[in-house]
Amino acid sequence: MNPLISYSDISITMSGKLIFSIDKLEVPAHQCTLLTGRNGSGKTTLFKIMAGLLKPDTTKIHYQGLDMTWSQGKPYIQKDIIYLHQQPYLFDASVTDNIAYGLHRSGENKASIHKKVMQALEWADLSHLAHRSAKQLSGGEKQRVALTRARILSPRLLLLDEPTASMDTQAKQQTGLLLQRLKFEGISIMISSHETHTVEHLADQHWQLEQGQLNVLKKSPVTDNVTHLNAAKQKN
C-alpha cells in the first residue's frame, strides 16, 4: 500500500540541542498510527513539522507524486493535514462559528456552510451545544468540537496530540468513539499518547520516538512492506 505522505531526513535543533533526526517517516493511508515517547522526546514538534506549522532544519516531502522541500510542500500539507493540540484551542465564539471557521476558506456561501455545520454537529452528537460559547465547554466537549471542526474540512491526515489527556472516563469513551468513526471514514490518523490503553485498540501500528529516533514497535500487516526505520538503524 502506498503511503499517504513521506517525509525524509527530518531533523530539528532547538536551543542548540538536536531534538530528533529521522531518516524516513511514511504515514500509511487510511490507518491509525500510535506515536509514543517520553515527555520532551519531540512528539509535538514532529507533529507540528508534519502539519506545516514548524519549519525543521531539514526535510524532504513526497506527497501526491511530488518531491518537495518543507517550504514548497507547506501549502499542500496545510490544506490536507490538521493538527490538534493536546488541549484544543477553540476561538472566542460559539460552537457553530468554531466549526464553520475552516469552511470560509473555500468561499462557500453562508447557507451551504450552515447546512454542513448542522450536519457535522449532528454527526458528533453536539447539536445541543450549537449556540454555546466555546470557551464555556468542558475539556471533553472542547475535544469533540475540535475533532468535528477538523472533520468538516475532510482532511487526509489528522495529527492528534494526546487527545484523551486529563479527561474523565466518559469523555475518553466519547472521544474514542469519535476517533473510531473518523478512522472508519478513511481519514488517516496519528495519535500521540501516554495513555496507550485508551487508544491502542484503534492503532494499526505503533511507533516510538526515543532519543531522537523513530522506532517501530508494532507494524500493521498491511504496511509490513513499508519501512519506518531511523537513520542510524538504516545506516548500520
Place this chain on the structure above:
Amino acid sequence: MGDLSQASVAAFELLLSGDTDIWEIISLSFGVSFSAILIATPIALVIAFFLAFFQFPLRRTLIALFNTFMSVPAVIIGLTLYLVLSRSGPLGDLKLLFTAQAMVIGQIMLSFPLLVAMAHAAFQAADRRAWETAITLGAKPWRAFFTLMYEVRFGLIAAVVAGFGRVVAEIGCSMMVGGNILHATRNIPTAIALETSKGEFAQGIALGIVLLVLSLTLNAGVSIFQGKGESHS
C-alpha cells in the same frame, strides 16, 4: 474663589451655548488625534504582531527601542519634527510646518511607540495555539492575523484608547509644529495654555472640562478593556 466659580459657570455656559470658537477647537483636537491614531494603529499592530510571534535578528533591540521611545517627551518630538519641517529642514519644501497635518505627524510619532509596546504585550499574552489553530484550519496568514486580533481584542482596544489619550492631551508637540493658530491649528491643550496666559479662565476651564472628562473616560475605558482581557484569558 468667587472668580473661580464665576469662571466655571461661564465655562459651562460657553460649552452649552455652542460657542463656535470653543467647538471648533474641540473638533480640531479630536480630528487631529483621531487621524493620528487611525494612521498609526494598523502599522503598529502589524509590527507588534511580528515582534511577538516571530524570531528575527534585532527583534529584542526593536522591542527595547519601542519601550524606550514611549518615554520621549512630547516637546522633544515636537522639536525634532520642527527642525525637519522648518524651511531649512530636509522636508521644508513640503510646507507642512504650522499645519494640522504637521500636528497629525507629530501625534503619530508620539503614539506609535506606545501603540506598539501595548499591542506587543497583548499579542505576547495571546495563546499561540490560536495562531496555529487558525493556520492548521486553512486560514491564510492575514485571516489568521485578524482571528488572533479578535482573540486579544480587549488588550488591543486598551492600547488604542491609551494611545488616543496620550496624544489628545499633549501640548508640547502640537504647540511647536502647529503653532496654536486660531481656526487652523489651535487644539484643546494649546488653547487652554493660551487662554490661561491671557487671563481668560472661562474658555480655559471649559476646554479643561472637556479634556478632563475625556481623560477620565479613556482611563476608565482602558481599565475596563484590560479587565475584560484578563477575565477572558
